[in-house]
Amino acid sequence: MSVPNKKKNAIRDEIRREMRNKRRRLDSHSQINNARSMAKNLNRSALFQRSKHIAFYLPNDGEIDPAPLLAKARAMGKKCYLPVLSPTWHNRLWFAPYDKNTRLTLNSFRIAEPACNWRQMRPPWTLDLILTPLVAFDDQGNRLGMGGGFYDRTLAYLQQRQHWCKPRLIGVAHEFQKIKRLDHQPWDVPLHGSVTEKNFYPFSDNL
DSSP, rough: OOOHHHHHHHHHHHHHHHHHHHHHHHHHHHHHHHHHHHHHHTTTTTTHHSSEEEEEEOOOOOOOOOHHHHHHHTTTEEEEEEEEEEESSSSEEEEEEEOOTTEEEETTSSSSOOOOOOOGOOOGGGGGGGEESSSSSSSSEEEEEOOHHHHHHTTGGGOOSSSOOSSEEEEOOGGGGGGSOOOTTTOOOSEEEEEEEEEEEETTTTT
C-alpha cells in the first residue's frame, strides 16, 4: 500500500470513528424526530413516489431509522425488501421481501435478515430504489460506509451502465453526517442522492 493510500485510509477511519460516536450519542427523542423528518423529506420526492420496489435496512449503531418511511411505503402498496447475504455471490447482497409477518434470523455477522427461501430473493437490478445506511457523505454523492464494501460490490455493475441504471441508490443519514468532501476510491459506487432530517440532496439530474 502506498503512503498516500495509507493516509487516505487513516482519514476515512477517523471519519468513521467520529461519526459513529456522534450517532451513538444521539438521545432517543432526537432519533425519533430525525427519522420522522427524514421520512417526510424523501416522501415528497418524485423518486420515492414512483418507485414500486424499495429496499430498506434495519438500523443499528445509531443509524437513522427508516421505519416511518417503511410504514408509508407499505400504506402506499409498495413492495419492500431487506438486504440478505447472497447465497451464491461471496460478500454481496440480494434482497428479500419484508412485511409485518416476515420472520428474521441472524446471519453470519449477527445482523438480522429475513429467513426466506433463496427463490424469494431478488437481485438488485430488479429494484427501483435502495435506501442504504452510511457513515458519511458529501455533496458530490460520495458515500463512506462501515468498511465491508457489500453495497459497492453488489452495485458495481452500475458503474459500467449508461442505460437502464436500476436501482437508484439513496443514502439515509443524520444531517451531521454530511461533510465537505470525501476522497473517492475507484470501487466506490456513488449515490444518486441522500436524505436527512433537514433535506433531500439529489446528486443526479434524472431523479
